[in-house]
Amino acid sequence: MKQIMSLLTKYFADSIEFQEGLRGDTFLILKDPSKIVEVLQLLKENGFNMLIDLTAVHYPHREYKFEIIYNMLSMEPLLRLIVKVPMKEDWPEIDSVTSLYKTANWYEREVYDMFGVRFKNHPNLKRILMWEGFKGHPLRKEYPLEGDNLHCHD
Amino acid sequence: MTNIKKELDIKTDRMIVNMGPSHPITHGTLHIILELEGETIVGSETRIGYLHRGVEKLGENRTYQKFIPFTDRMNYTSSINNNVGYTLAVEKLLGIQSPPRAQVIEVIACELGRIADHIVCVGINAVDIGAFSAFLYLFKYREFIYDIFERMTGGRLTTSYTRIGGVKRDLDDVTIDKIRQFIKEFPKAVDELEALLTKNRIWYDRTRGIGEFSAEDAISYGYTGPCLRACGVEWDLRKVQPYLGYENYEFEVPVGTRGDVYDRYLVRVEEMRQSVKILEQAIENLPEGPIIVDDPRIVLPPKEEVYNTIEGLICHMKLIMEGVKPPAGEIYSATEAANGELGFYIVSDGEARPYRIRVRPPCFPIFSSFDEQVKGHMIADAVAILGSLNIIAGELDR
Numbered sequence: 001m002k003q004i005m006s007l008l009t010k011y012f013a014d015s016i017e018f019q020e021g022l023r024g025d026t027f028l029i030l031k032d033p034s035k036i037v038e039v040l041q042l043l044k045e046n047g048f049n050m051l052i053d054l055t056a057v058h059y060p061h062r063e064y065k066f067e068i069i070y071n072m073l074s075m076e077p078l079l080r081l082i083v084k085v086p087m088k089e090d091w092p093e094i095d096s097v098t099s100l101y102k103t104a105n106w107y108e109r110e111v112y113d114m115f116g117v118r119f120k121n122h123p124n125l126k127r128i129l130m131w132e133g134f135k136g137h138p139l140r141k142e143y144p145l146e147g148d149n150l151h152c153h154d
Numbered sequence: 155m156t157n158i159k160k161e162l163d164i165k166t167d168r169m170i171v172n173m174g175p176s177h178p179i180t181h182g183t184l185h186i187i188l189e190l191e192g193e194t195i196v197g198s199e200t201r202i203g204y205l206h207r208g209v210e211k212l213g214e215n216r217t218y219q220k221f222i223p224f225t226d227r228m229n230y231t232s233s234i235n236n237n238v239g240y241t242l243a244v245e246k247l248l249g250i251q252s253p254p255r256a257q258v259i260e261v262i263a264c265e266l267g268r269i270a271d272h273i274v275c276v277g278i279n280a281v282d283i284g285a286f287s288a289f290l291y292l293f294k295y296r297e298f299i300y301d302i303f304e305r306m307t308g309g310r311l312t313t314s315y316t317r318i319g320g321v322k323r324d325l326d327d328v329t330i331d332k333i334r335q336f337i338k339e340f341p342k343a344v345d346e347l348e349a350l351l352t353k354n355r356i357w358y359d360r361t362r363g364i365g366e367f368s369a370e371d372a373i374s375y376g377y378t379g380p381c382l383r384a385c386g387v388e389w390d391l392r393k394v395q396p397y398l399g400y401e402n403y404e405f406e407v408p409v410g411t412r413g414d415v416y417d418r419y420l421v422r423v424e425e426m427r428q429s430v431k432i433l434e435q436a437i438e439n440l441p442e443g444p445i446i447v448d449d450p451r452i453v454l455p456p457k458e459e460v461y462n463t464i465e466g467l468i469c470h471m472k473l474i475m476e477g478v479k480p481p482a483g484e485i486y487s488a489t490e491a492a493n494g495e496l497g498f499y500i501v502s503d504g505e506a507r508p509y510r511i512r513v514r515p516p517c518f519p520i521f522s523s524f525d526e527q528v529k530g531h532m533i534a535d536a537v538a539i540l541g542s543l544n545i546i547a548g549e550l551d552r
Contacts, residue, residue: 025485102522103374103376
């Protein structure tokens with residue numbers, strides 16, 4: 001872990017920050033969202049061959065409204081690293097990582113569907129869990145739990 | 155096939171075939187749109203989401219304990235593994251560990267759940283391909299496992315067995331006897347299954363070389379569990395990142411070579427045998443002691459205390475009304491469920507409700523590779539591939 005941390009600091013010193021998690025997890029905060037593909041590429045070339053999970057968290061009352069979370073796994077040796085990308089905008093846009101990890105295709109569609117985060121250069125960015133024409137993004141905090149019955153589909 | 159066509163110059167149009175949303179092989183509601191040229195699949199598009207219940211949104215709106223029944227309904231063929239995965243994640247967030255006896259009971263529950271899941275997967279996959287008797291022979295033992303679960307948990311399919319910091323009920327002698335009986339009888343059933351299928355010419359021809367997947371692709375697609383191991387990658391979280399004291403058990407991790415449907419079947423069969431081995435060790439070394447941690451902030455007090463003491467009553471009321479309050483922070487915890495890595499990413503802001511629960515389901519990334527796997531195969535092969543990937547709609551759509 002130390003090696004990969006020093007490597008990341010060497011190349012992206014001014015745009016990243018490391019955080020220690022609650023129970024020994026390592027978090028990498030990427031302050032410059034435009035560098036996400038480069039960072040993941042560096043990680044991929046240095047052992048982090050699996051993108052285990054990709055998700056987002058919505059913080060409507062914070063300055064940075066979204067956090068995109070890339071959950072990385074290195075199989076040999078076993079390392080886990082969570083890359084967090086804070087985003088300021090209400091409707092954020094970030095580069096797609098489908099060129100690096102094929103699994104990102106569906107995960108990114110899911111995050112787009114549930115949160116309305118757009119992914120640049122995604123080959124097929126459309127809804128995956130909700131039907132086409134559904135309005136709203138259900139996992140945003142302002143979306144009501146009981147649903148929005150005004151938007152029945154045609 | 156293509157050569158003959160060229161010589162005869164038969165004109166075939168491309169045809170679109172809709173498989174599902176409700177089709178006997180789709181194991182739930184999935185929609186697969188196949189583009190055919192003759193009988194060969196040249197393209198496909200999968201649509202999921204028919205069952206979307208918003209489990210994550212529901213989790214954000216209730217306390218930590220009240221999410222346990224929802225985990226049952228994600229992978230309903232091995233719900234107990236989901237219970238264990240979820241409570242382990244909350245325990246990690248709280249920084250506690252369940253007592254030794256509870257851990258061994260959870261291991262027993264997990265392995266029984268894994269066997270039940272593999273029985274369903276292998277049996278239904280065989281039914282889809284046309285071998286019905288293997289399914290009938292095996293399903294007897296799934297009933298057996300569900301009888302054990304009924305005694306252990308009170309439920310057969312939706313178990314809700316584990317609690318934050320332990321398990322709901324202790325194992326009694328009858329249950330232990332039943333598990334012993336299962337350990338004794340089940341290996342024979344696996345032998346029977348292998349006699350029926352492994353060297354069966356039809357089964358071999360229908361599954362060998364179908365849906366072959368390289369280890370590199372599998373890793374890029376985020377495969378975990380039996381499907382990844384069938385590609386020849388020795389990767390099992392029980393070995394590489396042990397939880398619940400799995401490092402104390404002796405078992406092997408089976409791997410395949412080619413990553414096709416046949417290898418996935420072989421890996422699952424061998425895993426059932428290894429699970430029996432773990433069960434044997436667990437049942438023989440069941441330690442004495444409590445089954446849940448003794449912490450009134452996390453665990454409901456026994457009913458006698460609730461009825462007879464004011465402290466018990468207050469603890470009970472506070473836990474029911476407010477719930478467990480973990481420290482603020484974020485954790486990711488993963489377990490090896492029957493299907494692969496089941497992860498929970500929990501963001502806590504220090505309140506009684508989780509700020510965000512993210513479930514990392516094993517079959518969502520696996521299924522995303524379906525379009526690539528079926529290309530060049532026939533419709534009947536698509537059926538075999540779909541069964542071997544072990545898609546559970548409840549987990550896929552969440």
